[in-house]
Amino acid sequence: MQIEQFLTLYRQGKRDFAHTDLNGANLSGANLRDIDLTGANLTGANLRWASLNNSKLTGACLRQADLHNATLTRANLDQAILTRAELSKVDLRFSSLSAADLNWAILQDADLTGANLRGAKLDRVNLERAKLNNVELESAELMEANLARSSSIEANFSGANLREACLEEANLRQANLVKANLTEANLNNVYLRGANLQEADLHRTILTNADLSESNFDRADLSRANLAGAYLLKVSLRNAYLVRADLQDVYLLQTDLTEANLRGASLNRADLSGAYLKDVILSEANLADVYLMKSHLVRTNLDGAELTGCCIEGWELEEVDLSKVKCNYIYTRFNYETKSKSDRYPVGRDFGPGEFANPNRENNAVIEVRFSQPPNWEVLVFTLTQVELECANVQLQVKSYLQSEGQYQLQLTANRFVNAKLLSERILSLYPEMGNRVTNNRETILKLLKINKQENLQVEPSPKPLPAPPDRRSRTYQQVISQIRAIVISQPPEEFVMSIERLLNFLQQEGISTREIQRKILIETIFKRAKKNEEFRKKLVLWEATAEEAERFSLVGEAIRASVTMLDAEVLRPESS
Numbered sequence: 239m240q241i242e243q244f245l246t247l248y249r250q251g252k253r254d255f256a257h258t259d260l261n262g263a264n265l266s267g268a269n270l271r272d273i274d275l276t277g278a279n280l281t282g283a284n285l286r287w288a289s290l291n292n293s294k295l296t297g298a299c300l301r302q303a304d305l306h307n308a309t310l311t312r313a314n315l316d317q318a319i320l321t322r323a324e325l326s327k328v329d330l331r332f333s334s335l336s337a338a339d340l341n342w343a344i345l346q347d348a349d350l351t352g353a354n355l356r357g358a359k360l361d362r363v364n365l366e367r368a369k370l371n372n373v374e375l376e377s378a379e380l381m382e383a384n385l386a387r388s389s390s391i392e393a394n395f396s397g398a399n400l401r402e403a404c405l406e407e408a409n410l411r412q413a414n415l416v417k418a419n420l421t422e423a424n425l426n427n428v429y430l431r432g433a434n435l436q437e438a439d440l441h442r443t444i445l446t447n448a449d450l451s452e453s454n455f456d457r458a459d460l461s462r463a464n465l466a467g468a469y470l471l472k473v474s475l476r477n478a479y480l481v482r483a484d485l486q487d488v489y490l491l492q493t494d495l496t497e498a499n500l501r502g503a504s505l506n507r508a509d510l511s512g513a514y515l516k517d518v519i520l521s522e523a524n525l526a527d528v529y530l531m532k533s534h535l536v537r538t539n540l541d542g543a544e545l546t547g548c549c550i551e552g553w554e555l556e557e558v559d560l561s562k563v564k565c566n567y568i569y570t571r572f573n574y575e576t577k578s579k580s581d582r583y584p585v586g587r588d589f590g591p592g593e594f595a596n597p598n599r600e601n602n603a604v605i606e607v608r609f610s611q612p613p614n615w616e617v618l619v620f621t622l623t624q625v626e627l628e629c630a631n632v633q634l635q636v637k638s639y640l641q642s643e644g645q646y647q648l649q650l651t652a653n654r655f656v657n658a659k660l661l662s663e664r665i666l667s668l669y670p671e672m673g674n675r676v677t678n679n680r681e682t683i684l685k686l687l688k689i690n691k692q693e694n695l696q697v698e699p700s701p702k703p704l705p706a707p708p709d710r711r712s713r714t715y716q717q718v719i720s721q722i723r724a725i726v727i728s729q730p731p732e733e734f735v736m737s738i739e740r741l742l743n744f745l746q747q748e749g750i751s752t753r754e755i756q757r758k759i760l761i762e763t764i765f766k767r768a769k770k771n772e773e774f775r776k777k778l779v780l781w782e783a784t785a786e787e788a789e790r791f792s793l794v795g796e797a798i799r800a801s802v803t804m805l806d807a808e809v810l811r812p813e814s815s
Contacts, residue, residue: 241265248273529579531572545594549579560595568594570657571629581657604637605658607665609646614673621672622650625665638796640803647803715750719759726763730774731781731798738794752793760794764801778802 241263244255248270256276264284274294281299286306293313304324313333321339326346334354344364354374361381370390377397386406396416404424412432422442433453440455443463451471461481469489475498482502492512499519509529516536520543527547536556545565551572566588569579584593622634637649652661676683684690718741725734738760742752768775782790782802789795 529572547579561592563594565589565594581660583657585657585659605634605650605652605661605665607648607650607662609648609666609669610644612641612646613648613669614676617669617673617676618648620676621665621669624668624672625661628664629661638799640800642800642804714748715745718745719755722755722760723763726760727767730777732777732785735781735785735789735792735794735798739792742793760797761800761804764798765804768801768805775805778805 239255239258239260241260244258244260244263245265245268248255253272254274255278256274257278258275259279260275260283261279262282263280265288266284266286267288268285269289270293271289271291272293273290275298276294276296278295278298280303281301283300283303285308286304288305288308290308290310290313293310295310295313295315295318297317298315299319300323301319301321302323303320305328306324307327308325309329310333311329311331313330315330315338316334316336318335318338320335320343322342322344323340324344325340325348326344328345328348330348330350330353332352333350335358336354337357337359338355339359340355340363341359341361342363343360345368346364346366347368348365349369350373351369351371352373353370355378356374356376358375358378360375360383361379363380363383365383365385365388368385368388370385370388370393373390373393375393375395375398378395378399380395380398380400380403383400383403385408386404387408388405389409390413391409392412392414393410394414395418396414397418398415399419400423401419401421402423403420405428406424407427407429408425409429410433411429413430413434415433415435415438417437417439418435419439420443421439422444423440424444425448426444426446428445428448430453431449431451433450435458436454436456438455438458440458440460440463443460445463445465445468447467447469448465449469450465450473451469452473453470454474455478456474456476457478458475459479460483461479462483463480464484465488466484466486467488468485470491470493471489472492473490474494476494476496478495478498480498480500480503482504483500484504485500485508486504486506488505488508490508490510490513492514493510494514495518496514496516497518498515500523501519502522503520504524505528506524507527507529508525510533511529511531513530513533515533515538517538518535519539521539521541523540523543525540525543525545525548528545529549530553531549532552532554534554534556535558538558540558540560541562543563545563546567547569548565549569549572551570568583569581570583571579571581573580626632626634633653634650637651638647639649640647722738722741725737729737742755745752745755764778768778778798779802782799785795790799
């Protein structure tokens with residue numbers, strides 16, 4: 239049909255031009271609203287700046303047609319052929335392009351807001367900076383498509399094929415990408431906040447510096463994906479597959495990683511503060527310098543994982559085996575003013591084999607404070623109170639107090655890992671100052687605590703020494719001592735503790751005091767054997783670290799701990815000139 243005839247008929251009111259042949263027609267700037275061009279041939283046609291609002295182009299052929307800046311709002315282009323068509327800056331708002339062929343088409347800066355492209359073919363299409371808000375792209379083919387810097391807010395890409403597509407700096411806020419194929423796609427600096435990517439395939443996908451906060455990646459495949467520097471605040475990664483993924487410097491704050499697989503993943507310097515890691519596989523993963531503040535690990539598999547330099551302030555562990563973890567040292571606190579980790583543990587050295595695992599089971603640390611004179615307990619109470627106030631969330635408890643060769647050793651336990659050396663130094667430096675403060679304000683303190691002097695307080699006299707045991711009891715006493723010495727000399731600690739405890743209980747039932755045996759004979763025998771036998775000494779130290787609480791604080795346990803303290807003091811004592 240001739241162009242003039244076509245336009246004349248349109249001006250006269252005709253709208254039905256179904257199957258018309260307009261191959262190569264020049265209709266630039268033409269007003270063709272409400273026209274019916276179903277099945278029409280518009281191959282190579284010039285429709286630049288044309289108005290085709292509410293038009294019907296179902297099944298029409300627009301291969302290589304030029305629709306630059308054309309207006310097609312609410313147009314029907316279902317099953318239309320637009321291969322290699324020029325559609326830059328076209329207005330296709332609320333149009334329908336279901337199952338349309340747009341392979342290699344140019345849609346730069348186009349507006350497809352609310353359009354329906356369900357099942358459309360868009361391989362290698364250029365949608366750079368295009369508006370795709372609320373667009374319907376379910377099951378669409380977008381292989382190697384260019385959607386860089388496009389806006390697809392709340393768009394539906396469920397089941398779409400975006401393999402090797404470029405979505406760099408695209409805005410996909412609250413988009414639906416359930417079961418979408420994004421294998422090897424480029425999503426660098428993409429904005430996916432609140433998006434749904436359940437069961438999506440993101441194998442080898444680039445997500446560097448992407449904002450994925452509050453998005454859903456449940457059961458998604460992110461194996462070998464590159465998420466370095468990405469932001470994943472409150473993301474759900476339940477059952478996600480992240481094997482050998484790159485998560486360096488990633489923010490995973492308050493992320494749910496339940497049953498996720500991160501075997502061999504790289505998480506250097508990642509922030510997992512407040513993250514939930516239940517039944518997570520992190521075997522062989524690199525967690526060096528990771529932030530784990532207030533994170534919750536339940537049955538997390540860390541076999542062969544590297545944790546050196548991680549910060550564990552306030553973390554919680556349930557049924558976690560740390561015996562196969564690689565870790566030289568950790569940080570127990572985070573300085574929120576300087577935004578840096580602090581309180582390296584252990585101080586001035588690295589963990590010995592298996593040392594990292596043992597304190598973790600007890601979730602505490604031991605602080606040793608050595609005084610040159612017996613401590614003033616009143617002053618000490620206020621000193622420890624001051625230290626607890628200075629150290630956030632640290633609670634101290636007295637574990638033991640021993641006097642040995644002019645030294646007075648106080649052992650404290652903390653409710654979490656602390657820098658024991660620095661804490662001990664702080665207590666010793668604060669103690670004299672606190673003594674002056676307590677002395678100068680003692681009357682005021684007593685008055686505030688309502689502690690008054692009692693004039694006629696009756697104090698029970700010290701009990702008189704027990705008379706020497708009778709002959710039978712004396713013989714029994716000597717026999718038991720001989721048995722105890724023989725047991726200590728011949729058996730390891732884990733075996734002789736209960737044996738000796740039963741003998742001491744027997745003496746007590748016979749009314750014979752065991753204090754002398756405990757304080758002198760038992761300690762002396764253990765000390766002498768340990769001094770001569772280095773292997774036995776190591777077993778004593780190991781027993782003290784791993785024994786049950788009841789055993790450690792039994793009569794024999796106290797004797798072992800006293801012997802170990804004496805041995806440590808002897809090692810530290812400088813040799814005489």
